[in-house]
Amino acid sequence: KKKVIVDVDTGIDDALSILYLLKQDVELLGITAVFGNVSAERAAANTLKILELAGAPKDIPVFQGAEQPLFRPWQGPAVRFHGENGLGNVELPESSRSVQPGHAADFIVQKAEEYPEELTLLFLGPLTNLALALAKDPRLPEKVKEVVIMGGAIRVPGNATPVSEANIAGDPEAAHMVFSAGFPLTMVGLDVTMKAIFTERHLKLLEEKYRKDAGGQKIARVAKELLEFRFGAYAGYWEKRGCPLHDPSAVAVALDPSLAEKVPMQVQIETKGTLSLGATVADLRIGRGAEPNVLVCVKADYERFFNRFIDALAK
Numbered sequence: 256k257k258k259v260i261v262d263v264d265t266g267i268d269d270a271l272s273i274l275y276l277l278k279q280d281v282e283l284l285g286i287t288a289v290f291g292n293v294s295a296e297r298a299a300a301n302t303l304k305i306l307e308l309a310g311a312p313k314d315i316p317v318f319q320g321a322e323q324p325l326f327r328p329w330q331g332p333a334v335r336f337h338g339e340n341g342l343g344n345v346e347l348p349e350s351s352r353s354v355q356p357g358h359a360a361d362f363i364v365q366k367a368e369e370y371p372e373e374l375t376l377l378f379l380g381p382l383t384n385l386a387l388a389l390a391k392d393p394r395l396p397e398k399v400k401e402v403v404i405m406g407g408a409i410r411v412p413g414n415a416t417p418v419s420e421a422n423i424a425g426d427p428e429a430a431h432m433v434f435s436a437g438f439p440l441t442m443v444g445l446d447v448t449m450k451a452i453f454t455e456r457h458l459k460l461l462e463e464k465y466r467k468d469a470g471g472q473k474i475a476r477v478a479k480e481l482l483e484f485r486f487g488a489y490a491g492y493w494e495k496r497g498c499p500l501h502d503p504s505a506v507a508v509a510l511d512p513s514l515a516e517k518v519p520m521q522v523q524i525e526t527k528g529t530l531s532l533g534a535t536v537a538d539l540r541i542g543r544g545a546e547p548n549v550l551v552c553v554k555a556d557y558e559r560f561f562n563r564f565i566d567a568l569a570k
């Protein structure tokens with residue numbers, strides 16, 4: 256079984272990712288929270304609520320991490336795409352669980368030490384906690400098995416700025432540290448996630464499939480409300496009502512690499528630009544491309560992914 260730590264800024268698609276991940280055959284060692292869609296504190300609190308909703312094992316620890324980017328102030332919550340509370344204004348009961356004492360970065364360092372070359376680090380928010388872990392243990396890149404991130408945009412427009420994606424733009428310096436550290440890194444960026452459009456047809460499938468007992472209904476009903484909020488936020492973008500599933504796409508690729516086609520590339524993060532701050536700059540020059548540092552997902556089998564996602568949430 257894969258040993259996974261997932262870092263989140265929960266966030267609707269982070270919440271859906273957690274629900275999805277809990278239904279997979281992996282060993283979820285813990286969840287770390289970061290600022291991003293919401294504050295780090297709220298990201299942790301939302302995560303606890305989602306674990307409670309899912310009836311997840313009580314021993315999955317949740318750690319809070321960075322509250323701010325390394326060198327800049329946090330830009331504030333992404334209310335339009337995630338609602339006032341980060342969960343599309345869906346009110347979930349308070350969780351009986353609590354956040355663990357200690358910092359997310361220390362937890363990551365400790366687990367990498369405990370399970371050398373076994374850890375899958377899945378990053379679904381700004382990369383600050385990973386950059387901090389790296390600062391604490393510069394040998395971290397050799398110690399983990401893989402790092403899969405949702406972030407970046409190579410050949411497509413950005414979503415935070417015209418050319419940068421929100422998780423990278425959320426902390427460009429942290430992303431720069433991570434991208435230049437030599438991690439076995441896979442990037443699931445907007446190039447694929449903006450094509451992973453979950454539509455009303457998929458939502459219907461979810462409704463048809465979910466277990467009709469109380470537990471099953473509860474999870475699927477909340478998932479449906481979260482997705483409906485997202486459909487609203489993206490209204491008018493596509494012919495059919497729908498929304499991209501950014502973070503769950505990265506989870507899917509981490510669990511089954513065969514879902515995506517990947518190309519090794521040299522990708523650097525813009526940390527100085529006035530128009531391009533946080534851009535993921537890939538060297539695609541013919542015959543001149545520099546040494547690759549990232550496997551970039553360029554294409555994925557979206558329907559196969561959606562079927563798995565729906566089946567997992569309906570289970």
Ligand code: BDR
Binds near residue numbers: 266269292336380405
């Ligand atoms: C990413 O930014 C956040 O809004 C989402 O949760 C996702 O991780 C998409 O750019």
Ligand code: CA
Binds near residue numbers: 264265266292380
């Ligand atoms: Ca996220």
